[in-house]
Amino acid sequence: MRTIIRNGTVVTAVDQYKGDVLIEDERIALIGSSLADIQSDAVIDAAGKYVLPGGIDVHTHLDMPFGGTTSADDFESGTTAAAFGGTTSIVDFAIQYKGQTLHHAWETWLKKAEGKAVIDYGFHMIMTDLNDQTEQEMDALVRQGVTSFKLFMAYRGVFMLDDGSIFKALLRTGKNGGTICMHAENGDVIDVLVQRALAAGKTAPKYHALTRPARAEAEATHRAIALAEMADVPVYIVHLSAAEALEMVTEARDRGLPAYAETCPQYLFLSYDNYEEQDDHGFGGAKYVMSPPLRDKATQAQLWRGLAFNDLQCISTDHCPFCMKEQKELGRGDFSKIPNGAPGIETRMSLVYDGGVRAGRISLNRFVELTSTSPAKIFGLFPRKGTIAPGSDADIVVFDPNRTVTLSAKTLHMKVDYNPYEGRQVTGAADTVISRGRVIIKEGKFVGKPGSGEFLKRAIRS
Ligand code: URP
Ligand code: ZN
Ligand code: ZN
Secondary structure (H helix, E strand, C coil): CEEEEEEEEEECCCCEEEEEEEEECCEEEEEECCCCCCCCCEEEECCCCEEEECEEEEEECCCCEECCEECCCCHHHHHHHHHHCCEEEEEEEEEECCCCCHHHHHHHHHHHHCCCCCCEEEEEEEECCCCHHHHHHHHHHHHCCCCEEEEECCCCCCCECCHHHHHHHHHHHHHHCCEEEEECCCHHHHHHHHHHHHHCCCCCCHHHHHCCCHHHHHHHHHHHHHHHHHHCCCEEECCCCCHHHHHHHHHHHHCCCCEEEEECHHHHHCCHHHHHCCCHHHCHHHHHCCCCCCCCCHHHHHHHHHHHCCCCCEECCCECCCCCCCCHHHHCCCHHHCCCCECCCCCHHHHHHHHHHHCCCCCHHHHHHHHHHHHHHHCCCCCCCCCCCCCCECCEEEEEEEEEEECCCCCCCCCCCCCCCCCCEEEEEEEEEEECCEEEEECCEECCCCCCCCECCCCCCC
16 A cells, blocks of 8 residues: 655654655655655645654553543543544553552553554553562563553552662663653652641642642652662653752753653643632632642743753653543542543644744744654654654654644543633644554544554663
8 A cells, every 4th residue: 555645844853844755554665855756545635734753642541540430531532532633652551550460460451452542552561569570570571562660759558669669670770771750749748738738628629739849749850860860770750840840850961861851731731720710619620630730830931941952852641531520520528539630642732833833932843853753762662653754654644734723622532521721722733644554534534443553562772
């Protein structure tokens, strides 16, 4: 099967030029200034549009049990929504619960995805129980392409690991080439603040944010980097939200340390003020209950600066949707019982293009780098994914920079009953989306197939 994308502007992390792209079966075969003479089975006209490498979202939680319920999108609805938004690969999180092997967790999450995913997927492994056996299992998983591990410095009794275990896991990645991803919040301090707030009758959603101070994120970020420095390995801070935490990453990078971090659209476009929304008798703020929480508005400019100057290398979503009805509602009267997380897998590319490129905060190349190339490089998918080049997978988005859409739960495809950006207009949207050579989004319709997404065996750090 041969498809030619004609007349578009090809954009990668480093290039921007008018060109045609020939896809042969699953891969990009040829790029040229005009491929009009080449015979093909299908032609896609991309005149006036960008031809981008498919988005890569390295932080999603599909079909994940958490907070007494399960995230609302499974691998079919979640990856379909991702595709609508221009994302063609995800790296989701498998969870090792206490007493379980890593292998069991991996098999469990493979089953959740098989037959459902419409785009390619890899896994990070959340480790909650580190012992001699699981340490050895880390090596086996890395060989099988699960090359990154998420550890938590918060949620004591559920996910949290002590510093000794974190240090051991970091040391192990020094040997096996894996990467540690860190949820950096000081969980014990937060637990004290939460108990005190509840005892004082402070139960509304906004107290979720008020009991998770920016300094608790900064302290844990500093500690994570210090532990990684002592272990002499890289570390990747997930969902960084606070300027104080960014300062820790910047300081480390200025010293030449391999400290990496991602932020997410919610921290760039939403703020603490959202918790003060008074709809639903003051419970409306539950829509934004996630960890770390939204910060003050001034933080947004500092995060954009971090993205522009490469102190932050990726924008992922931390897509972890819970409906207001029956899910967020679990925390009515007690903010600590509101399931943590929010939807975002479908809106990332448009939000970042609109608020980043169109608003003049980042270049078009940097947009591609943050949403596709850099995640691919850090997580062992490059150059198979993350760029447009001969030999790379034909994961391509024909992106219309001039189409304006209004974000709304009613028209988006995530299986959740609200959207944090409800009513927001964004300009720039995916038109045609191609996953390994197959068109899966065409003229606003899903034309892919559940189960056509494949497990991504990722490479170790180079
Ligand atoms: O609130 C969040 N972020 N929920 C998802 C789990 C996590 O910590 O990433
Ligand atoms: Zn986390
Ligand atoms: Zn997460």
